[in-house]
Amino acid sequence: xxxxxxxxxxxxxxxxxxxxxxxxxxxxxxxxxxxxxxxxxxxxxxxxxxxxxxxxxxxxxxxxxxxxxxxxxxxxxxxxxxxxxxxxxxxxxxxxxxxxxxxxxxxxxxxxxxxxxxxxxxxxxxxxxxxxxxxxxxxxxxxxxxxxxxxxxxxxxxxxxxxxxxxxxxxxxxxxxxxxxxxxxxxxxxxxxxxxx
Numbered sequence: 001x002x003x004x005x006x007x008x009x010x011x012x013x014x015x016x017x018x019x020x021x022x023x024x025x026x027x028x029x030x031x032x033x034x035x036x037x038x039x040x041x042x043x044x045x046x047x048x049x050x051x052x053x054x055x056x057x058x059x060x061x062x063x064x065x066x067x068x069x070x071x072x073x074x075x076x077x078x079x080x081x082x083x084x085x086x087x088x089x090x091x092x093x094x095x096x097x098x099x100x101x102x103x104x105x106x107x108x109x110x111x112x113x114x115x116x117x118x119x120x121x122x123x124x125x126x127x128x129x130x131x132x133x134x135x136x137x138x139x140x141x142x143x144x145x146x147x148x149x150x151x152x153x154x155x156x157x158x159x160x161x162x163x164x165x166x167x168x169x170x171x172x173x174x175x176x177x178x179x180x181x182x183x184x185x186x187x188x189x190x191x192x193x194x195x196x197x
Contacts, residue, residue, distance in 0.1 A: 008134040012142035019122045022153040024173030026161050045154035047109025052118040053147045056127055060139045063128035074132040075194040081125035082187030085180055088122045092177035
């Protein structure tokens with residue numbers, strides 16, 4: 001029982017880490033906070049971590065109710081979510097990242113860092129789908145693990161950026177995009193199997 005729970009936590013955590021991709025987004029985080037003081041940058045990253053954690057926890061806790069409210073089956077959501085993730089993966093592979101408009105330093109932590117960069121359609125989709133397949137407890141633990149990792153990345157982002165550089169971060173982002181595409185295909189296959197066993 002415990003071993004199965006640990007396996008589920010690892011599975012969900014890995015999927016969320018690949019989707020959120022904090023390391024691949026390091027150059028974007030740096031460029032969005034360019035010109036800020038160290039304290040302003042850290043405040044923006046604290047805001048981003050708190051807002052994105054709350055968003056994902058909300059979807060982890062009431063994801064099932066959201067599906068029921070809109071009368072959407074989990075299998076249909078898996079197919080639709082898989083298609084959406086596939087589009088995101090293609091966008092990352094072709095364009096190399098997100099294209100966001102300039103925003104004020106006051107709100108940059110919430111938008112676009114918290115959403116859509118950290119908690120975008122991909123992370124929300126993955127959380128709701130994993131809630132269906134792995135259960136509430138494993139999903140909640142995984143969300144907390146991922147956001148502790150995100151906090152570490154944002155806390156030491158300057159050092160990480162110096163180590164990875166622009167090229168290293170770009171390579172990581174592209175590799176992660178391939179894994180996102182693979183996860184997306186898996187979601188679609190699992191959903192389609194329900195209708196065509």
